[in-house]
Amino acid sequence: MLQVRNASVFFSARDGRVVHALDRASLDIDANSIVVALGASGCGKSTLLNAIAGFLPLSEGSITLDGQPVGSPGADRGVVFQKDTLLPWSSVADNVALGLRFAGVPARERRERAEELLGLVGLESFADAFPHELSGGMRQRVGIARALATDPKILLMDEPFGALDSLTREQMQELLIDVWARTGKRIFFITHSIEEALFLGTTVVVMSPRPGRIVARFDLDFVRRFAAERDVRAILSAPEFAELYDEIRSLVHRPHAETDTPRKVLQ
Numbered sequence: 316m317l318q319v320r321n322a323s324v325f326f327s328a329r330d331g332r333v334v335h336a337l338d339r340a341s342l343d344i345d346a347n348s349i350v351v352a353l354g355a356s357g358c359g360k361s362t363l364l365n366a367i368a369g370f371l372p373l374s375e376g377s378i379t380l381d382g383q384p385v386g387s388p389g390a391d392r393g394v395v396f397q398k399d400t401l402l403p404w405s406s407v408a409d410n411v412a413l414g415l416r417f418a419g420v421p422a423r424e425r426r427e428r429a430e431e432l433l434g435l436v437g438l439e440s441f442a443d444a445f446p447h448e449l450s451g452g453m454r455q456r457v458g459i460a461r462a463l464a465t466d467p468k469i470l471l472m473d474e475p476f477g478a479l480d481s482l483t484r485e486q487m488q489e490l491l492i493d494v495w496a497r498t499g500k501r502i503f504f505i506t507h508s509i510e511e512a513l514f515l516g517t518t519v520v521v522m523s524p525r526p527g528r529i530v531a532r533f534d535l536d537f538v539r540r541f542a543a544e545r546d547v548r549a550i551l552s553a554p555e556f557a558e559l560y561d562e563i564r565s566l567v568h569r570p571h572a573e574t575d576t577p578r579k580v581l582q
């Protein structure tokens with residue numbers, strides 16, 4: 316279980332103001348769940364993800380993964396960003412195996428694991444290609460395979476499909492559901508898209524504009540339905556999908572007051 320408890324983050328902006336980016340967020344991410352955080356630009360979604368990844372410290376509150384406090388980045392959390400961070404001079408297989416190289420895994424074992432993961436994301440024949448030979452969607456697949464290489468307890472995905480065209484994005488959503496169904500990995504996923512959140516999330520949390528606060532939580536089963544029936548149209552045209560879409564839309568767009576009052580920055 317990943318537990319976020321009363322997590323707050325304050326940043327010191329360049330002009331001396333204190334930006335209250337995240338306000339007492341609490342969240343549980345159980346095994347086998349996909350928790351999607353949804354909210355307007357600047358509401359603190361990436362701040363929350365970066366804190367879970369260990370890239371930035373909380374100002375207040377705590378994050379634990381299976382009871383262990385999360386302080387710094389670790390192989391137990393795999394991260395995928397919107398912009399791929401593949402090494403251009405390394406082959407696809409070597410990119411996938413990067414974390415394993417850092418962990419001292421022997422070359423042959425690394426290659427086997429990379430090939431296995433490339434199979435999982437449908438890129439088995441691209442092991443020896445280089446990133447520039449791949450499309451944006453393919454590079455994101457490599458990113459997912461790389462994030463899975465160290466067998467992390469959780470995948471953290473920060474708008475991973477945000478830069479892709481809509482067709483590729485739909486394909487990637489389905490691929491992610493397949494990866495989730497086959498690996499059982501828990502996933503924390505950030506998006507601006509209500510439709511993407513509803514389609515992918517076993518839980519959707521809606522965040523308010525700054526200071527980012529979790530204002531609503533929805534437990535859903537569209538993703539399990541898709542994994543079982545593989546009928547996207549049936550899901551997207553379901554009346555309950557449209558109702559939830561409207562409900563969440565009004566929550567996301569509800570006006571909230573700016574409350575960046577000067578406060579001490581707690582580290």
Ligand SMILES: Nc1ncnc2c1ncn2[C@@H]1O[C@H](COP(=O)(O)OP(=O)(O)OP(=O)(O)O)[C@@H](O)[C@H]1O
Binds near residue numbers: 327335336359361362
């Ligand atoms: N290092 C930083 N220093 C100062 N302010 C920051 C810093 N990082 C983020 N912020 C501010 O914190 C707030 C939350 O930012 P964050 O990137 O978490 O939002 P977001 O919801 O992920 O936005 P987007 O959807 O546009 O990526 C924003 O107002 C942002 O300007």
